[in-house]
Amino acid sequence: EAQVTQNPRYLITVTGKKLTVTCSQNMNHEYMSWYRQDPGLGLRQIYYSMNVEVTDKGDVPEGYKVSRKEKRNFPLILESPSPNQTSLYFCASSLRDRSGGYNEQFFGPGTRLTVL
Amino acid sequence: KQEVTQIPAALSVPEGENLVLNCSFTDSAIYNLQWFRQDPGKGLTSLLLIQSSQREQTSGRLNASLDKSSGRSTLYIAASQPGDSATYLCAVNDYKLSFGAGTTVTVRA
8 A cells, every 4th residue: 555654653752862753655756755733833844855865954944854865764853852842743755757846745644742 | 935825714514515615825836736634633635636737626526726827726525524524734836835724624414
């Protein structure tokens, strides 16, 4: 089944304890991205990657890191989490077409992170 | 910077009524526009994707139109059912996906 998977789905942690949220897709998509969703602020892009070893900042990259060593995986790393990073996180992926644009975006199920 | 607005923010209708959800965007140089459904605390389910060259797209009871020149898209849901209750998000793709805040729909049985 074509899908985007995220792990863990729920995580409660404490301030300063490094964590990684994994994202994997099995559709051979070039483009992957991370979003956070907060009440009243909607969905905001954190980082995106247009292909292996190519990553760039989105709208709210502070406090996050990403890497894209393989096409299928795009982990989100919080080196020193803080309470303001408590949020619902989504990973997404899509194909690029020949004109360079992006097609239908597929989203993972979300990771609910609480930082105490 | 692309700004995406969805009006109304919330909508309550009796079962059977048709739903009309609006999405407007400020920069018409878009690649495509996608409508999503989100249930509370859940992920995003893609409903329809309209490429910039298309005027509308249909899937079952859902129909989405796109007017790039006026910066508008409309999602129509025919004969609404209680199971249609959810938040509907539109996302504009101009090589970066920009989301509206969503319209929360309640369909009363």
